[in-house]
Amino acid sequence: xxxxxxxxxxxxxxxxxxxxxxxxxxxxxxxxxxxxxxxxxxxxxxxxxxxxxxxxxxxxxxxxxxxxxxxxxxxxxxxxxxxxxxxxxxxxxxxxxxxxxxxxxxxxxxxxxxxxxxxxxxxxxxxxxxxxxxxxxxxxxxxxxxxxxxxxxxxxxxxxxxxxxxxxxxxxxxxxxxxxxxxxxxxxxxxxxxxxxxxxxxxxxxxxxxxxxxxxxxxxxxxxxxxxxxxxxxxxxxxxxxxxxxxxxxxxxxxxxxxxxxxxxxxxxxxxxxxxxxxxxxxxxxxxxxxxxxxxxxxxxxxxxxxxxxxxxxxxxxxxxxxxxxxxxxxxxxxxxxxxxxxxxxxxxxxxxxxxxxxxxxxxxxxxxxxxxxxxxxxxxxxxxxxxxxxxxxxxxxxxxxxxx
Ligand code: HEC
Numbered sequence: 001x002x003x004x005x006x007x008x009x010x011x012x013x014x015x016x017x018x019x020x021x022x023x024x025x026x027x028x029x030x031x032x033x034x035x036x037x038x039x040x041x042x043x044x045x046x047x048x049x050x051x052x053x054x055x056x057x058x059x060x061x062x063x064x065x066x067x068x069x070x071x072x073x074x075x076x077x078x079x080x081x082x083x084x085x086x087x088x089x090x091x092x093x094x095x096x097x098x099x100x101x102x103x104x105x106x107x108x109x110x111x112x113x114x115x116x117x118x119x120x121x122x123x124x125x126x127x128x129x130x131x132x133x134x135x136x137x138x139x140x141x142x143x144x145x146x147x148x149x150x151x152x153x154x155x156x157x158x159x160x161x162x163x164x165x166x167x168x169x170x171x172x173x174x175x176x177x178x179x180x181x182x183x184x185x186x187x188x189x190x191x192x193x194x195x196x197x198x199x200x201x202x203x204x205x206x207x208x209x210x211x212x213x214x215x216x217x218x219x220x221x222x223x224x225x226x227x228x229x230x231x232x233x234x235x236x237x238x239x240x241x242x243x244x245x246x247x248x249x250x251x252x253x254x255x256x257x258x259x260x261x262x263x264x265x266x267x268x269x270x271x272x273x274x275x276x277x278x279x280x281x282x283x284x285x286x287x288x289x290x291x292x293x294x295x296x297x298x299x300x301x302x303x304x305x306x307x308x309x310x311x312x313x314x315x316x317x318x319x320x321x322x323x324x325x326x327x328x329x330x331x332x333x334x335x336x337x338x339x340x341x342x343x344x345x346x347x348x349x350x351x352x353x354x355x356x357x358x359x360x361x362x363x364x365x366x367x368x369x370x371x372x373x374x375x376x377x378x379x380x381x382x383x384x385x386x387x388x389x390x391x392x393x394x395x396x397x398x399x400x401x402x403x404x405x
Contacts, residue, residue: 003351013097017090024083025230031080032227032266035220036273038065068216073205081195088187095180099124099173109170109385123168124177131161131181132188139222154225155259158182162252170385171246178255179236182229189222227270231262243374243381244297254293261286261293301378323404324397326362332398333359333372336383336390373402 038050049065099107103117165174197215204211235258239245268282340347341359375382377399
């Protein structure tokens, strides 16, 4: 019963989180596009907003932007905020549900740092709040006058935090927290800056005062930051499912490369939608960043490090020049993996094999060969946080068996 609840809560909250995220990012992309596409019209002088025509779903839309505000408050006003709030709330729930309640499997890696689940959760959640305070402080500081300087400091801060998380948590835990940190900055922008500023403008309109243009400007700055961060944050959320990324000791460098690549792709669209030009170079540089990320992940994986003899392992099998015997492989996998990956797992709390990856028989083990090679040979993604204490020699044997031609 318990496992049914766990499974369904995990599925339904992910479903909610992804749906809310799609709605939020969709509206962010839409409004950035709209803003870039606005053209001045006689009723709205240059610099005070503009108008765009759009065609969608069998009709034409005439959308106008008024900066800072129209002369009077319209009767019916649509707000866009719950997409952001529900993405964050469901995301924080998932973080707690998977990483804090399941800290021993997902968050705490004793070879990185020995932490109690409570301390780990405290560091994780606390860092999100601290991260927001630092980011908000930066945007309010004098530094913010220079856009590029702010971007550079923000970039260094996020890469530093990714590195910091790698000193605290498992690989997956580090990447998910880096993603959650950026997500928290983004939703903080909506909740603590954009929305309050919009409310102030409305209060001014209602009171018949002229709203301060600074409010609209600040909100636009924050929403532009959010736009540049969307693609990196999505990558980070997905990366905790990909062993080559989350097991890399240089994952923080990959984070930096993805921040640049993701922001550049948004730069391309923002310039293109403004009708200025098509800066294809942005795609070129983004592609180079991703190529570098791929190379770093491949070269820094444990097995590859060994191939480059950066940390050579004394391996009797290799010395003898013999590939590991099939019985040896079955022995390793059944000894180190099958307590979880079996038709009836013995590991407490598991009722089905994770991801239906089962190693009950030699045939099943053979079927999963390439994946075992990736998760337990080339990288150390499995066993999670090495709960079953697989040795480097055993990993090496798995890598030899699965990865060598
Ligand atoms: C403590 C239990 C446990 C042990 C021991 C364990 N695994 Fe896993 N394994 C998991 C869980 C949980 C997942 C699902 C992770 C997730 O949700 O992304 C998983 C996922 C996998 C996957 C699928 C990855 C994917 O997302 O497609 C492979 C392959 C795998 N394990 C291989 C191994 C190998 C090989 C070993 C032994 C060297 C091993 N596991 C040991 C719990 C375990």
